[in-house]
Amino acid sequence: MKRLHEAFQLVKSNLSQAREQQKTQYDKRVKEQKFNVGDKVLLDMRTPLTGISKKLIPGFIGPFRILKVNNNSTVEIQQDVGKQTQLVHVNRIKPLFE
Incomplete structure (x- = not known):
C-alpha cells in the first residue's frame, strides 16, 4: 500500500x-486580441455542412458585428440587424479589416 x-x-x-x-x-x-462593441469580425467555420466537401467550405463567414463583450472571453455577435445573435469564444473570430 x-x-x-x-x-x-x-x-x-x-x-x-x-x-x-x-x-x-x-x-x-x-495572441490575445481585444474586441470592442461594434467591431466587425469574421467567424471561423470549423464544422462542415452535410453534403458539401470540406475543400469547398469557406474558412470564415461573415461579416458579423459584436454586440456584447463578456468577461469570460466570449462575445455576442450578430450578422444582420434583426437576425439571431450567437455567443462565441474569441478564439473562433478574427477582426475584419475593410
Missing part, C-alpha cells in the same frame, strides 16, 4: 509538471 501511495504521488507531481510545461508553450504562441 505504501508503494502504491508513493506511485500515486509521483504520478500527481509528474502531471502537474507536464501541465505547467504545456501552459508555458501555449502562452508563447497565443
Whole structure:
C-alpha cells in the first residue's frame, strides 16, 4: 500500500509538471486580441455542412458585428440587424479589416 501511495504521488507531481510545461508553450504562441462593441469580425467555420466537401467550405463567414463583450472571453455577435445573435469564444473570430 505504501508503494502504491508513493506511485500515486509521483504520478500527481509528474502531471502537474507536464501541465505547467504545456501552459508555458501555449502562452508563447497565443495572441490575445481585444474586441470592442461594434467591431466587425469574421467567424471561423470549423464544422462542415452535410453534403458539401470540406475543400469547398469557406474558412470564415461573415461579416458579423459584436454586440456584447463578456468577461469570460466570449462575445455576442450578430450578422444582420434583426437576425439571431450567437455567443462565441474569441478564439473562433478574427477582426475584419475593410
